[in-house]
Amino acid sequence: MKTKIDLNTIKKQKTLLIWGAIITIYGFIFYYLPLAGWLMAFQDYKPKNGILHSTFIGMAKFTRLFSDVSFLKVIRNTLAMGVINLVATFVMAIVFAILLNEVRNVFGKRVVQTISYLPHFLSWIIVTGILHDALSGTGIVNEFLMNFGFIKQNIDFFAHTQYFWPIVAFANVWKETGWNAIIYLAAITSIDPALYEAASIDGAGRWGKIRHVTLPGIKPTIIILLLMNVGNVLNAGFEIQYLLGNGLVQSVSQTIDIYVLKWGISQSDYAIGTAAGIFKSVVSIILIVIANQIAKKSGEERLF
Numbered sequence: 001m002k003t004k005i006d007l008n009t010i011k012k013q014k015t016l017l018i019w020g021a022i023i024t025i026y027g028f029i030f031y032y033l034p035l036a037g038w039l040m041a042f043q044d045y046k047p048k049n050g051i052l053h054s055t056f057i058g059m060a061k062f063t064r065l066f067s068d069v070s071f072l073k074v075i076r077n078t079l080a081m082g083v084i085n086l087v088a089t090f091v092m093a094i095v096f097a098i099l100l101n102e103v104r105n106v107f108g109k110r111v112v113q114t115i116s117y118l119p120h121f122l123s124w125i126i127v128t129g130i131l132h133d134a135l136s137g138t139g140i141v142n143e144f145l146m147n148f149g150f151i152k153q154n155i156d157f158f159a160h161t162q163y164f165w166p167i168v169a170f171a172n173v174w175k176e177t178g179w180n181a182i183i184y185l186a187a188i189t190s191i192d193p194a195l196y197e198a199a200s201i202d203g204a205g206r207w208g209k210i211r212h213v214t215l216p217g218i219k220p221t222i223i224i225l226l227l228m229n230v231g232n233v234l235n236a237g238f239e240i241q242y243l244l245g246n247g248l249v250q251s252v253s254q255t256i257d258i259y260v261l262k263w264g265i266s267q268s269d270y271a272i273g274t275a276a277g278i279f280k281s282v283v284s285i286i287l288i289v290i291a292n293q294i295a296k297k298s299g300e301e302r303l304f
Contacts, residue, residue: 041275047268061275071259071276078255078280081168081241082233088169090229092177094222097184098210113185116178124239127175131167131244132158158244161252171240183225184218191217223301231288234280256280 010017036051041061043054065071096116103109119127134140135157145151157163191213199209238257245253256276264273288303295302 038274038278040271041278043271045271045274047270061271062279065272065275065279070254073251074254074256074259077252078234078236081165081236081255084165084169085172085236086229086233088173089176089180090226092173093180094184094218096177097181097188097218098214100181101185101188101214102206102210113178113181117182118178119175120179122175124243127171128240128243131171135167158246159248161249164244164249164252167244168237168240172237184221187218187221188214220301223295224303227288227291227295227303230291231284233287234283 044057045054137154142154195213241253260273292302
């Protein structure tokens with residue numbers, strides 16, 4: 001059965017079609033066309049020769065990459081910080097949205113919500129500067145711990161590896177919780193108020209309403225966002241690790257993005273940097289597919 005093209009419909013949607021074409025062209029130029037650069041990972045790439053005239057060496061760069069002990073540590077650091085950040089920011093955004101929804105004072109609710117998402121607009125340079133001041137030997141954190149007798153001498157938080165991952169997680173939570181909670185608040189407002197009234201008639205308190213109405217109501221949103229965020233596990237960050245890292249915590253602060261900068265750009269080995277980037281992209285795709293299949297078999301919402 002052939003579908004007839006309605007010229008009148010096309011004319012009415014002319015603006016929409018034009019913008020759709022512009023976005024498609026933009027995506028092709030800036031997202032798909034640059035993928036041709038992945039060829040560098042399979043070449044002994046020399047900038048003077050370019051991609052077309054560099055020697056093809058197959059998987060040699062990948063072999064070198066995974067035989068490098070430092071890169072294996074980088075994978076560990078990236079995966080660990082990615083998982084910690086995912087769990088911390090994801091859970092805190094849901095909890096914050098639910099708690100904020102329970103606030104009955106409309107003005108107070110708006111003030112708290114506005115203050116909570118303002119840190120999202122701060123650059124990581126400012127955030128790391130605040131962290132450096134707060135966690136320094138004479139910072140407010142050490143002063144608080146000393147005054148209340150929790151410690152006897154100041155702690156240099158940026159000189160001990162065991163503190164680095166929690167600091168990164170805390171920074172991400174503080175910066176992104178308010179912003180991430182917006183979509184959950186929107187999902188909560190779409191829940192039928194009659195369900196809350198029915199729960200009240202059945203004798204449910206605030207916790208009962210949250211457990212039996214709010215959480216089931218936003219469950220599809222939680223699943224979809226979780227599936228989308230799983231693919232970003234290896235995007236643990238670059239700015240905060242690069243700015244807070246130093247020689248004393250280098251063993252736990254290096255991520256794949258920093259490795260690419262160090263070896264791919266600083267050492268002019270663009271092929272090894274491209275290979276590391278390809279590895280990160282492939283793992284992200286695999287994680288999304290696996291998570292989506294698990295959600296599909298469980299009967300939950302899924303991406304595709």
